[in-house]
Amino acid sequence: xATPSSAGAYNNLAPTKDGPWLHAxxxxxxxxxxxxxxxxxxxxxxDGSNILLVADHDRKxxxxxxxxxxxxxxxxxxxxxxxxxxxSLDGGGGDSGAPRTPAIGIAGGAFVFIYRHLRPYFKFTLPxxxxxxxxxxxxxxxxxxxIPVPQGLEMLARARDGGATLSSWSLxxxxxxxxxxxxxxxxxxxxxxxxxxxxxxxxxxMRKDTDAEDAVSSxxxxxxxxxxxxxxxxGSKVVCTATLPSPPAILSITGLYDVEWRIVVxxxxxxxxxxxxxxxxxxxxxxxxxxxxxTQPNSIARIDKYIYITTMDAHLLCYHIKGRxxxxxxxxxxxxxxxxxxxxxxxxxxxxxxxxxxxxxxIYNHKTLIHSMQLDDVVTAMRWGKFGxxxxxxxxxxxxxxxxLKMMSRQANLEKTELNTGPxxxxxxPLKVPKKTKLYVExxxxxxxxxxxxxxxxxxxxxxxxxxxxKAYVKIITNGEAGVSMGGGGGRGVTNIRMNANxxxxxxxxxxxxxxxxxxGAALSDxxxxxxxxxEVYKSERPVAKVPLLLPNVTQLYEVALLCVHPEGAADPVRxxxxxxxxSVPLYSGVVQMPMSELAEE
Amino acid sequence: xxxxxxxxxxxxxxxYEVKILVIGLDNSGKTTLINHIxxxxxxSTFEVTPTVGYQVEEFSKHNLNFTILDMSGExxxxxxxxxxxxxxxxxxxxxxxxxKVRMCxxxxxxxxxxxxxxxxxxxxxxxxxANKMDVxxxxxxxxxxxxxGLERITNKAWxxxxxxxxxxxxxxxxxxxxxxxxxxxxxxxxxxxxxx
Numbered sequence: 001x002a003t004p005s006s007a008g009a010y011n012n013l014a015p016t017k018d019g020p021w022l023h024a025x026x027x028x029x030x031x032x033x034x035x036x037x038x039x040x041x042x043x044x045x046x047d048g049s050n051i052l053l054v055a056d057h058d059r060k061x062x063x064x065x066x067x068x069x070x071x072x073x074x075x076x077x078x079x080x081x082x083x084x085x086x087x088s089l090d091g092g093g094g095d096s097g098a099p100r101t102p103a104i105g106i107a108g109g110a111f112v113f114i115y116r117h118l119r120p121y122f123k124f125t126l127p128x129x130x131x132x133x134x135x136x137x138x139x140x141x142x143x144x145x146x147i148p149v150p151q152g153l154e155m156l157a158r159a160r161d162g163g164a165t166l167s168s169w170s171l172x173x174x175x176x177x178x179x180x181x182x183x184x185x186x187x188x189x190x191x192x193x194x195x196x197x198x199x200x201x202x203x204x205x206m207r208k209d210t211d212a213e214d215a216v217s218s219x220x221x222x223x224x225x226x227x228x229x230x231x232x233x234x235g236s237k238v239v240c241t242a243t244l245p246s247p248p249a250i251l252s253i254t255g256l257y258d259v260e261w262r263i264v265v266x267x268x269x270x271x272x273x274x275x276x277x278x279x280x281x282x283x284x285x286x287x288x289x290x291x292x293x294x295t296q297p298n299s300i301a302r303i304d305k306y307i308y309i310t311t312m313d314a315h316l317l318c319y320h321i322k323g324r325x326x327x328x329x330x331x332x333x334x335x336x337x338x339x340x341x342x343x344x345x346x347x348x349x350x351x352x353x354x355x356x357x358x359x360x361x362x363i364y365n366h367k368t369l370i371h372s373m374q375l376d377d378v379v380t381a382m383r384w385g386k387f388g389x390x391x392x393x394x395x396x397x398x399x400x401x402x403x404x405l406k407m408m409s410r411q412a413n414l415e416k417t418e419l420n421t422g423p424x425x426x427x428x429x430p431l432k433v434p435k436k437t438k439l440y441v442e443x444x445x446x447x448x449x450x451x452x453x454x455x456x457x458x459x460x461x462x463x464x465x466x467x468x469x470x471k472a473y474v475k476i477i478t479n480g481e482a483g484v485s486m487g488g489g490g491g492r493g494v495t496n497i498r499m500n501a502n503x504x505x506x507x508x509x510x511x512x513x514x515x516x517x518x519x520x521g522a523a524l525s526d527x528x529x530x531x532x533x534x535x536e537v538y539k540s541e542r543p544v545a546k547v548p549l550l551l552p553n554v555t556q557l558y559e560v561a562l563l564c565v566h567p568e569g570a571a572d573p574v575r576x577x578x579x580x581x582x583x584s585v586p587l588y589s590g591v592v593q594m595p596m597s598e599l600a601e602e
Numbered sequence: 603x604x605x606x607x608x609x610x611x612x613x614x615x616x617x618y619e620v621k622i623l624v625i626g627l628d629n630s631g632k633t634t635l636i637n638h639i640x641x642x643x644x645x646s647t648f649e650v651t652p653t654v655g656y657q658v659e660e661f662s663k664h665n666l667n668f669t670i671l672d673m674s675g676e677x678x679x680x681x682x683x684x685x686x687x688x689x690x691x692x693x694x695x696x697x698x699x700x701x702k703v704r705m706c707x708x709x710x711x712x713x714x715x716x717x718x719x720x721x722x723x724x725x726x727x728x729x730x731x732a733n734k735m736d737v738x739x740x741x742x743x744x745x746x747x748x749x750x751g752l753e754r755i756t757n758k759a760w761x762x763x764x765x766x767x768x769x770x771x772x773x774x775x776x777x778x779x780x781x782x783x784x785x786x787x788x789x790x791x792x793x794x795x796x797x798x
Binding site (some may be wrong): 017021022025344407409410 | 629701710
């Protein structure tokens with residue numbers, strides 16, 4: 001083989017790696033359709049090499065060893081859940097040292113089919129539901145021809161209206177319209193024991209007394225008639241029953257049956273209940289902790305004391321086991337699956353793995369996003385565990401029938417802490433507080449000692465300032481100096497005159513254009529517009545303009561010509577005053593700032 | 603044993619130590635392979651149990667002291683590998699060529715090795731064994747090379763050969779290559795600081 005000698009650096013950007021994930025294998029056309037509870041990774045042959053078991057929606061159990069399907073098995077019912085458990089009947093295990101082989105339980109309809117060594121072994125049937133007494137007796141009479149079918153129908157209808165829960169036979173019968181088919185239906189039920197069956201909605205496993213991979217475990221079944229059943233490890237009888245207010249849909253189990261256990265159940269009424277062991281063995285207690293969700297849950301996971309729930313409105317919620325809400329986080333798309341990543345290193349690290357309906361797979365450590373990976377397909381089923389000989393693997397099944405295997409790198413760090421948590425770094429930098437001088441200390445002491453006096457002095461001076469200001473203001477406006485019209489105009493009430501003055505020209509000849517508007521309600525008459533100036537600076541032919549009548553809201557223009565007589569063309573403010581002969585105080589006065597004048601041409 | 607005689611030729615009568623690190627994932631056949639390199643127990647076909655931690659094989663031949671570090675490939679012991687990178691003259695990486703699914707893990711471990719501070723800038727030769735060649739469905743050395751991304755190694759001498767550690771087939775070929783490389787390097791005086 002070639003031995004390249006160039007000193008190029010080794011390229012780490014391998015396409016097979018995406019953050020902590022290593023890409024192991026991808027089959028885009030595996031043609032699997034399943035959800036998470038039907039996919040398990042299991043050491044079926046007890047040889048330390050795990051295989052992938054899938055209960056497919058097309059009623060087949062598929063066995064994947066490595067990258068190929070080893071066998072397919074036809075199932076009798078549509079699978080609801082596939083579970084792997086170790087029964088006490090198994091040879092080996094425990095002290096003998098020989099490894100155990102597990103049993104497989106596949107729930108479908110009212111049954112759990114138990115397989116050993118991939119062969120059908122045993123069928124567990126859910127206990128039948130007690131029939132309504134009325135319903136039962138009507139059927140006995142109908143099948144023994146004691147009463148005609150139409151009369152039986154009437155009686156059933158009456159029983160239904162009376163609040164009785166009818167059996168599926170009765171419901172089927174009442175669906176039929178034609179009397180002949182009704183009679184045929186009743187005939188067909190002759191000789192068949194009348195039983196009402198419920199169906200399995202979900203199934204998981206619970207270990208018996210040891211927390212080990214191949215410890216004896218038993219099945220836990222949720223049924224349509226709102227019950228959660230715990231079977232004995234052989235899978236033949238129910239040892240513990242709990243009845244919930246609503247049909248269970250999701251089970252999340254922790255603990256050991258013989259020691260202490262807890263089942264977190266997501267129900268169809270959008271609530272999450274908790275069942276735990278009672279005082280006595282084989283007792284189950286539904287705790288008062290009920291988590292009411294705003295929307296339906298679609299996955300539940302447990303880490304330590306926390307319950308993590310993904311809901312259909314694209315939220316990841318976290319509750320403490322006692323029911324207290326820890327956080328709620330909005331996801332970019334609704335989650336399809338929620339799982340727990342468990343890395344056993346020096347210590348066990350657990351993180352959440354969430355698959356979203358946009359094909360993203362995210363890893364969260366509590367509420368910190370560790371990594372996000374985009375897959376080609378929307379994940380419908382996801383199972384973390386050991387695949388082959390690699391403990392940290394995850395199998396993803398896509399909506400389009402793809403199967404993807406990812407493995408977690410040994411170096412993966414799932415404990416990245418959020419960068420912006422805790423106090424900011426600036427908090428630790430001390431402020432530059434100046435040193436306390438002697439003067440400052442003395443001042444402070446004086447302030448403390450004489451606080452009341454100081455405050456009073458300050459308040460008195462403040463009042464005085466306000467009074468002085470007010471007095472000065474009043475003086476200004478009564479003198480007509482301010483740009484505020486004042487005075488009675490001869491006792492005819494307050495006038496409201498607006499004046500606007502413009503200076504036109506560069507000098508020495510200026511034209512003062514004054515516009516006057518009477519904003520008041522009454523007309524003013526016999527006014528004089530007087531332009532007052534310093535005679536050494538300006539000169540005017542007619543510094544007075546007669547205003548015979550100033551009508552309300554009519555703007556009038558007056559022009560006064562000014563000539564700058566100052567030899568250097570200096571500027572000086574000019575005062576414009578509006579007076580009438582009935583008042584000694586001007587009606588209005590304003591000051592016009594004149595510009596510097598150009599020198600007169602010689 | 604061409605390996606030993608060649609090294610002896612290269613080193614004359616110097617008392618020389620060669621330290622070789624053998625790594626690879628669990629169940630890839632490292633211990634079985636070493637049993638064939640060892641001079642005495644070549645014919646032994648005893649049951650090999652998974653190595654715990656590591657095993658050191660030390661033997662002396664033709665005035666040479668060999669130290670072969672047989673590391674455990676189990677995930678929980680893989681962090682021991684890097685502690686020996688600094689003091690070895692050559693690395694043998696054993697790949698289970700039948701385990702296609704875990705090839706990505708082997709590749710990840712190789713990446714870790716090649717990016718390690720004690721290996722990155724050194725030119726120590728790396729020998730790859732695509733082991734279990736006798737099992738049906740095993741990858742060819744070329745396929746293994748591709749899935750491991752060996753073509754990216756540009757600053758080290760490397761070689762891949764298929765082997766069957768149970769019968770010893772292909773083991774000698776690889777070891778002879780390694781011996782050649784070690785002699786070359788000795789002649790060039792490379793990395794003499796790592797020598798005793």
